[in-house]
Amino acid sequence: MSAEGGTKAIVAALLANLGIAATKFVAWILTGSSSMLAEAIHSVADSGNQGLLLLGGKRAQRKATPQHPFGYGRDRYIYAFIVAIVLFSVGGLFALYEGYHKWNHAGHITAWHWVPVAVLVIAIGLESFSFRTAIQESNRVRGNTSWINFIRRAKAPELPVVLLEDLGALVGLILALIGVGMTLITGNGRWDAAGTIAIGLLLVAIAIILAIETKSLLLGEGATPEDVQTIENALLAGGGVERIIHMKTLYLGPEELLVAAKIAVPRSERAEELAAHIDEAETRIRQALPIARAIYLEPDIYRPDAAKSAPDASAEPAPA
The missing domain is CATH 3.30.70.1350 (Cation efflux protein, cytoplasmic domain)
Incomplete structure (x- = not known):
């Protein structure tokens, strides 16, 4: 049940992020908004991460061999740990760099003012659908466990990873919308840079949480x-x-x-x-x-x- 639910949540997130990434890149090209660029890179990183989770699930199904007599089940943990690294480097650190650069070379959006706002609103809707799917699939396996304990104690890494990614994506979109909106209202590009930096800090925090939890699974956890x-x-x-x-x-x-x-x-x-x-x-x-x-x-x-x-x-x- 957890494997099937995890796959469904991953596919929903992957389809949403591919569409969102394309529209964000178009918005960045038209407006030059650093928040839009950070969010576009974030969506690309998330799409790659979901591909890694699917690949890990596929490789984990390989039969045991004399060299690996207990099979390849831990491949799912390894690929989930790689996801944390990608989210930290490609998503978080890039956003921090872009935000720092824009803060020191602040500009404002001079054309296509409505584009980033429209893209972000649409993206929030698509991410909400992906997040809702992840919540529904998680509810089937978590029972009465709190969300924090579910993420900390889940032995199947896919659902917690997708949950945290989708949560981070939604919060990041809201931060980007605030940054872009304030830049449009005030004409001060540092609002856009501040939104980008906030997105970077958020992604770094989520990546650290994922790395800590996945590391515990890699080291080997016992039964509850x-x-x-x-x-x-x-x-x-x-x-x-x-x-x-x-x-x-x-x-x-x-x-x-x-x-x-x-x-x-x-x-x-x-x-x-x-x-x-x-x-x-x-x-x-x-x-x-x-x-x-x-x-x-x-x-x-x-x-x-x-x-x-x-x-x-x-x-x-x-x-x-």
């Missing part, structure tokens, strides 16, 4: 506390598992979770019984949490004395 509890309940629900000695989880991709656990089993169990109980435990985990696809269970004998003498909570009790 709720999912960890689900796995533990499934492990302990059947016979043959006395307790969980320790367990670790890791997202191999947005829809694939690795579960590795050392479980305490009865001392008297035979090999056939042990193997059957482990198979049953794996089945229970997959039924309770379908994204838990790679499961590795290590049977052991629980020794309380060894657990208490371990140097830290993550240390393993010595096997019997």
Whole structure:
């Protein structure tokens, strides 16, 4: 569901940004407005970013190989991180440079006064449609989670990226409209430059947020506390598992979770019984949490004395 919803939101944003970029470039050529140029470059960067997200999703579907036995699911994280870099450099830094240049060489719009205003109003409408699509698709997967927590905790990067890009685009368009409007009213080109600088600061801030969140996914995040509890309940629900000695989880991709656990089993169990109980435990985990696809269970004998003498909570009790 998250992959399909993410793709729909990406395509909607891509189509909107391609059309918006073309009209902004025309407006910049006719008027020379720095805000329009910054916004045009912003739309081009966003279009490229959405292309990168689609490419990352496609490459992530490749089958596992001996060199990459857990598959290519993290390609989606890598391309999302590249998106943050592009947004920071091509979008944010360019806008800051253009705004600084125009501030020191301020001019005002002398012809085609209505063009930038009309383009920005149309662009706000198109971006609102794209943003609405991203919100609708996100609502299908975020449940009761707040928007901030959804962006921070989402394991599929596409929807948070598109949400932040569309939000930044809408706010940037409003800033550009204010800058252009004040330049037309006052004849002072520094209003246009100020709008461009504000757009640059906004894009840099969004890029930093995306980079921080995507970096966490690249480093490797474990399951949420709720999912960890689900796995533990499934492990302990059947016979043959006395307790969980320790367990670790890791997202191999947005829809694939690795579960590795050392479980305490009865001392008297035979090999056939042990193997059957482990198979049953794996089945229970997959039924309770379908994204838990790679499961590795290590049977052991629980020794309380060894657990208490371990140097830290993550240390393993010595096997019997």
